[in-house]
């Protein structure tokens with residue numbers, strides 16, 4: 001690939017479903033010249049209840065698919081796949097792959113004053129203990145309290161953002177977290193920023209809510225700069241953002257239109273098992 005076509009190549013972004021849109025949205029905001037190919041694994045969501053081997057296999061298939069779109073870098077916009085598959089896939093492909101856990105951990109270490117950080121995520125992410133490991137490798141004096149909130153993902157996928165049931169589930173999961181003395185809480189699942197205002201309301205103003213998406217987009221910007229792969233925007237394509245899913249394209253498209261700051265006119269279905 002020539003240097004120019006490499007610069008114009010899209011960024012691949014993937015998640016188990018709609019959650020990664022919160023990261024794609026931030027990338028679009030911070031890197032407005034970049035093209036994005038998004039893949040949501042809607043046929044196989046949730047990842048949070050699956051084994052590490054399965055999550056690695058799914059991630060490999062999606063990376064192989066994204067490579068057919070000639071992406072220049074891949075962002076695993078899923079904490080579960082970042083925690084369980086990034087190490088395995090990192091050196092397997094000839095394209096840079098980054099996750100959301102390291103940026104999220106760094107943001108929380110910077111945010112906490114009292115050195116007590118909370119992390120909420122899927123069962124798989126919390127069981128992996130990856131956030132605790134990464135945070136303590138950056139700042140050994142920080143205590144980390146982790147809590148799995150598995151029902152948040154289906155609530156988000158079903159569009160229950162403002163539902164009374166969601167408020168009750170938030171209270172059920174987060175009561176002990178609220179009383180644990182933390183002053184920063186990582187939304188360690190990319191679906192959770194879609195519940196941010198309700199979580200914020202419940203946790204109160206004193207606890208900083210950390211969304212790893214912001215820091216992830218910053219890290220991506222740095223990577224593109226260092227690798228001289230930034231798109232300078234001189235050759236804007238007509239359709240700069242494309243969306244693929246493994247099932248239920250129309251439901252995804254409607255959801256994407258509530259998250260992204262621009263119109264998502266089409267979503268394409270891919271048979272991901274073929275990759």
Ligand code: DGL
Pocket residue numbers: 015016017019020045046047048049077078079080081121122125153188189190191
């Ligand atoms: N959004 C994903 C994450 O960040 C995965 C949720 C799931 O599929 O369980 O962990």
